[in-house]
Amino acid sequence: MDTNSTLPTNGRATAREGVDGMSSASEIRKPAQLPSRFDVPxxxxGPLFRARLDRIFPCRVDFDLDVNVRATARVLGGYYRSRRLVRLYVHDTEQGRRPLEELFDTFLHEIAHHLEYTEPGSFSARACGRVPGRMHSRVFWKILGELKYRWVCLQS
Known part of the structure; x- marks a missing residue:
């Protein structure tokens, strides 16, 4: 071996040096999407979001939660009134895994639909405010705003 070699004395390149001993920082490939903090399995x-919800608003009427791994292009979640089912879609067709914060925001959105139908009285409403042909009523926005406000207050 040549005594003028640019490799370290142990014969291995360090993390900052390429095989030829030159810096290869520009050649290091980073994943397309890095997790914001930590990717929860x-x-x-489901259990994480239910625990968070219990801290901000204990639901009187139970619901089922389906955390679906099917990739979707635009749909983030849905609420199925007849089955009292909240469904979240974890993966985006193009971007891959959705961030946890976005998923929780979607979860609160769908829970607001659940609460609007099952316990509007908890939010000073006489009944569900849903108008045929409109997805979101004033009661819905009041509930969603209250849930998000309580979550933000809990964070500080």
Whole structure:
């Protein structure tokens, strides 16, 4: 071996040096999407979100939660009134795994639909405010605003 070699004495390149001893920082490939903090396993999202909800608003009427791994282009979630089912779609067709914060925001949105139908009285409403042909009523926006406000207050 040449004594003028640019490799370190142990024969291995360091993290900052390429095989030829030159800096290869520009050649390091980063993943397209880095997690914002920590990627929670999909199986843990449901229990995590339910625990968060219990801290900001304990639901009187139970609901089912489906954390779905099917990739979607635009749909983030849905609420199915007849089954009292909240569904979240964890993956985006183009971007991959959706951030946890976006998923929780969608969860609160769908829970607001659940609460509007099952317990509007908890938010000073006589009944569900849903008008045929409109997805979101004033009661819905009041509920969603209250849920988000309580979550923000809990964070500080």
């Amino acid at each position: 999909v199986s843990a999202i």
